[in-house]
Every structure is written in C-alpha cells, then in structure tokens.
Amino acid sequence: MKKVFLEGAISPEFIADSIAKHQSKHSIGAHNIFLGQVRADEVGDQKVVAIEYTTYEEMANEKLHEIREAAFEKFDLTCLHIYHSLGTVKVGEICIFVFVSSPRRKQVYEATEWLVNKVKEEVPIFGKEILDNEEHQWKVNS
C-alpha cells in the first residue's frame, strides 16, 4: 500500500524532491503534475482561511489502491504518485499532489485528469472550511 496521506500542507520541497527521485528512471519521457491549492473562497462576508481535512483512512486506502490499479490498466504509465493532506492546510498551501510519468507525453495529461477526478469523486475525504470569524462550513466537491 503506497502512502498517500501526509499531515499538513504538501511543501514545495517535498514536490521538488519527488521530481528529483525520478531522474534515475530513464524510460520516462514525460511527467505531468497536478497541484491543488486551498483557495480563499468568500462565504457571505467571511473568507475561507484554511481547510481541515479528515478521512476514513482504511476505506480511502482501499479505494486509492483500486484507482492506482485501474490507472495502470487504462494508461501507459511508468509510475504514478498521489499525495493528499490531512489536518490543517492554510489558503495558498498545497493539499493534493498528483504526479504521473510515462514514456510519452499524451498519456500523462489524460491520466492526471482522470486520477484527480477519481480522487475527488470516490475517496472518502472530508474538508472543514475554517472562516476568518472562526466559524466553519463543510466543503462539498462540485
């Protein structure tokens, strides 16, 4: 089981390090990366200042494993990585990092889009949007 969940925001250093680790894999000709950043949505006269993520981790890990297997069936990929934050991620910080690598370019665009959609639709992750008056509301993916 690959580790997906990280405590807190995903740092630019972690992302850079992930890229560097692939320089020894010489069959790869194309990488594609999706980064999701917490946005300061306006809610009435308040703004979102952070999202607190929780998950049903056992089910999420099973679902993520199925998604990974399906992606390798569907696309010609050398490797893929999915990371998602748990706990508090402030606006402007990264909460999801999807990294897809393949010998050639075309597959990585399609695979990235497909993977991000699957994670949003099928993985039990919950987001509590903290507002600047310290109230909160629950995020729902549209």
Added chain:
Amino acid sequence: MITVNYFGNIAEATQSNSETLNHNSMSLAELLDLLNSKYAIAQFPFQVAVNRKIVSKQQALNIFDSDEIALLPPFAGG
C-alpha cells in the same frame, strides 16, 4: 457489537467519531432508523459504507456482529 463510524458534519451531530451498538444483528433500515432517532441524521446528505464498501441506503441488507458501518457525508478531497 456493530461498529458505526461517523465523519464530517455527521460526526459533529453525533459528537463522536465512532460508537459500538449492542446488537448482534439488525437490518440496515433498522440501523438507520435507530441512528436517526438518536441524532436526526436524515437532515444530512450521506452515503453508507458496510465493511468499507458503499451500499445503497435502500438495500435490503442485514448487518451482523463485527460489521463496520460508516456514515459518509459528501466527499471533499482535493
């Protein structure tokens, strides 16, 4: 004992992440009625997972001792 896990706004309503019910067997409909009478969960949108697989709330399904139930509000990953 049947274990029920709560998440998101449902965990807020139940003021708990998890509880065990002292039942050996009951239908899914009976379980949802019981939880609704305790916590008024019917006001929230949610899906049900039994042993980590999503099932229809309308499914004629019996829950047994050691089954793991979860009430899952809308997903919000990404």
